[in-house]
Amino acid sequence: MKSYRKELHFSTKTRRAYINITPQVEAALTESGIREGLCLVNTMHITSSIFINDDESGLHRDFERWLEKLAPEKPYDQYDHNGYEDNADAHLKRTVMGREVVAAVTGGKLDFGRWEQIFYGEFDGMRDKRVLVKIIGE
Ligand code: ZN
Secondary structure, eight states, X not given: OEEEXXXXXXXXXXXXXXXXXXXXXXXXXXXXXXXXXXXEEEESSTTEEEEEEOOOHHHHHHHHHHHHHHSOSOOGGGOTTTTTOSOHHHHHHHHHHOSEEEEEEETTEEOOOTTOEEEEEESSOSSOEEEEEEEEEO
């Protein structure tokens, strides 16, 4: 069995952002040389998410509005976590949107449905963040 590991780096210009990282994951898969196996993608931070969904800008605005209803960023003092930090909403949003995804690898490709794309969801950006890609198989 082969094993491959790569870190992707992101530093968004805004506090929140949704980035389609499917091309970077596909590039990692090609680099790995693995044809059959599993591909794990997880954020290495507790205020960002990895999730699979549609690459459609209206849907991304819907995510943004929905998450702001569930866990509004402001006022900061509504959260117990916000003593030295102001990112309680980011921890909550990340929990809803998830930490990682696992995709099947078949014939050297991500074995996805028609509209599936992998996203990095940033909820407390403007700093360097890392995403781990781990691929195992043969
Ligand atoms: Zn925090």
